[in-house]
Amino acid sequence: MMQSLIKQLELLAPSEGYNQTFINGVGIYKSSESAQRTPLCYSQGIIFVLQGQKRVFFDERIYTYNPDNYLVLTVPLPAECETQLTNNNPLLSLIIDFDMSVLGELVRVFDEHGKLNGSDKKSNAKGLFVSENTDALSCTLTRLVDCLGSKLQSDIIGKGLVREVFYHVLQGPQASPLFDLVSHNTHMSKMERTLKHLHNHYDDKLDVEQLASMANMSASTFHRNFKQITASSPIQYVKKLRLSKARDLLQDQGIKVKQAAAQVGYESATQFSREFTRYFGISPSDYAKAN
Numbered sequence: 300m301m302q303s304l305i306k307q308l309e310l311l312a313p314s315e316g317y318n319q320t321f322i323n324g325v326g327i328y329k330s331s332e333s334a335q336r337t338p339l340c341y342s343q344g345i346i347f348v349l350q351g352q353k354r355v356f357f358d359e360r361i362y363t364y365n366p367d368n369y370l371v372l373t374v375p376l377p378a379e380c381e382t383q384l385t386n387n388n389p390l391l392s393l394i395i396d397f398d399m400s401v402l403g404e405l406v407r408v409f410d411e412h413g414k415l416n417g418s419d420k421k422s423n424a425k426g427l428f429v430s431e432n433t434d435a436l437s438c439t440l441t442r443l444v445d446c447l448g449s450k451l452q453s454d455i456i457g458k459g460l461v462r463e464v465f466y467h468v469l470q471g472p473q474a475s476p477l478f479d480l481v482s483h484n485t486h487m488s489k490m491e492r493t494l495k496h497l498h499n500h501y502d503d504k505l506d507v508e509q510l511a512s513m514a515n516m517s518a519s520t521f522h523r524n525f526k527q528i529t530a531s532s533p534i535q536y537v538k539k540l541r542l543s544k545a546r547d548l549l550q551d552q553g554i555k556v557k558q559a560a561a562q563v564g565y566e567s568a569t570q571f572s573r574e575f576t577r578y579f580g581i582s583p584s585d586y587a588k589a590n
Contacts, residue, residue, distance in 0.1 A: 301349075301366070303441075304349060304440075304441050304444055305349065305350050305391065307444050307445065307447075307448065308327055308349060308350070308391045308393070308444060309389075309391065310448065311327050311444070311447055311448060312327040312328070312329040312391060314329065315329055315330065315331060316328065316329065316330075317394070320447045320453065321447060321449075321450045321453035321454070321457065322447065322453050322457040322458065322461065324344075324395065324396035324397075324398060324461075325393070325394070325395050325396070325443075325447070325457070325461065326393075326394045327391065327392070327393055327394070327447075328346075328390075328391070328392045328394055329389050329390065329391055330351075330382050330384075330389060330390040331384075331389040331390075332382075332384070333382055333383055333384050334380075334381065334382040335381060336354075336356060336379050336380070336381045337379060337380060337381075337579070338377065338378070338379050338380075338539065338542075338543070338578055338579060339377070339378065339379070339380050339543065340375060340376070340377050340539070340540060340543040340544075341355075341372045341375060341376045341377075341378055341380075341427070342372065342375050342394075342396065343372050343373065343374055343375050343396065343397050343491075344371075344372055344394060344395055344396040344397050345369055345370070345371050345372075345394070345395045345397075345464070345468060346364065346369060346370045346372075346392055346393075346394050347369045347392060347393040347394075347395075347432075347440060348364050348365050348366060348369070348370075348390065348391075348392040349366055349391050349392060349393060349440075350366070350385060350388055350389070350390060350391040351365070351382065351383060351384050351385050351388065351389070351390030351391065351392075352364070352365040352382075352383040352385065352390075353365070353370075353380060353381065353382055353383070353390070353392070354380070354381040354383070355370065355378050355379070355380050355427070356378060356379040356380070356381070357376070357378040357379075357425075357427060357530055358425065358530035362427065362428075362429045363429070364429050366432070367431065367432055368429050368430060368431045368432055369429070369430060369432060369436075369468075370427060370428075370429055371427060371428050371429075371430060371468065371473075371474075371476075371477070372426065372427045373426055373427065373428075373476045373477060373479075373480050373487060373491070373528075374426045374480075374487075374490065374491050374494050374528060374529065375494055375498060376426045376427060376529055376530075377529075377531065377536065377539035377540060377543065378427075378530075393440065393443075393444065395461060395464060398461070398465075399480075399481060401461070401462050401465060402465055402469075402477065402480070402481050403481040405462070405465055405466060405469055406469070406477075406478055406481050406482070409469065409478070415478060425476070425527070425528060425530070426476075426528045426529050426530070428473045428476065429473075430468070430471040430472070430473050430474070431471075433467065435467055436464070436467040436468070439460060439463045439464055439467060440464065442460055443457070443460040443461065443463075443464065446460065486524045486527075486528070487528065489514040489515065489516065489524075490514065490524055490525060490528050490529075492513070492514070493510050493513055493514045493525075494529070494536075496510070496513060497510070497533075497536070497537060497540065498540065501537055501540045501541055501544060501563065501564060502541070502562065502563055502564035503564065504564075505533065505534060505537050507521070507522075507533050507534075510533060521533075538574065538578075539578070541563040541564055541565065542563070542574060542575055542578050542579070544562075544563045545559040545560065545562070545563045545565075545571070545575065545583065546575075546579065546583075546586065548562060548563070549583060549586055549587045549590065550586075550587075550590045553587070553590075555587075556568060556571070556572065556583045556584050556587065559571075559583065560572075560583075571583070572584070
């Protein structure tokens with residue numbers, strides 16, 4: 300079963316990097332080279348590595364995910380990642396973004412059946428976790444990948460299979476942060492809304508008091524919960540986000556370093572270059588030349 304799944308993924312991922320499928324929010328990532336530990340910004344969702352292995356370095360811990368388990372990101376997070384190939388075969392992973400309306404609907408059904416797996420407002424949940432794969436989940440993933448090659452099948456049964464994937468993930472033993480995510484008044488749900496605001500306004504001047512007010516928390520409580528979930532202070536988080544956005548601009552749009560600095564909210568190109576070099580281990584001008 301796994302070999303046929305891998306062959307199907309290879310057909311669906313002709314290009315290096317992210318390959319979009321017929322289902323919105325579902326993509327396949329391919330990497331033909333191992334990659335040493337490097338910073339990146341993860342999006343909110345689930346990552347199933349079906350060939351190869353990845354390691355995430357987050358909050359002084361290492362999270363390994365491979366065909367035996369999967370990574371869940373309850374919120375978008377800056378972290379550091381390492382890619383390891385198996386027998387020189389390309390790394391292949393299935394990435395599914397969260398559909399919050401579907402997650403919310405499923406959690407309501409869980410609640411109706413007395414199966415609510417959430418935690419209270421004092422949850423110590425992190426912004427990510429790794430959970431073990433199951434036979435039932437693997438079967439659903441196989442059916443989902445099978446339908447991705449056909450727009451007709453993707454349109455008719457794809458969304459239902461994505462919903463089924465979410466169901467199995469919510470059944471996992473570490474899924475309580477996902478229940479918190481779509482519940483009202485939990486620290487996780489408040490922080491998720493705040494982080495979405497930051498991602499939409501990362502180039503604005505950071506106002507922590509405003510963010511705390513938005514989350515309906517005192518400044519001290521906001522800082523504590525922000526650090527608990529993201530392993531960064533608000534200032535550190537925004538800096539990592541800005542630098543990651545600038546790297547994307549330098550790579551994808553080929554703009555000049557000063558333009559990239561200004562577009563992500565830096566007033567000083569010198570400070571931007573210094574922080575970029577410290578974070579990525581290469582100067583922005585050298586990075587732009589290499590890409």
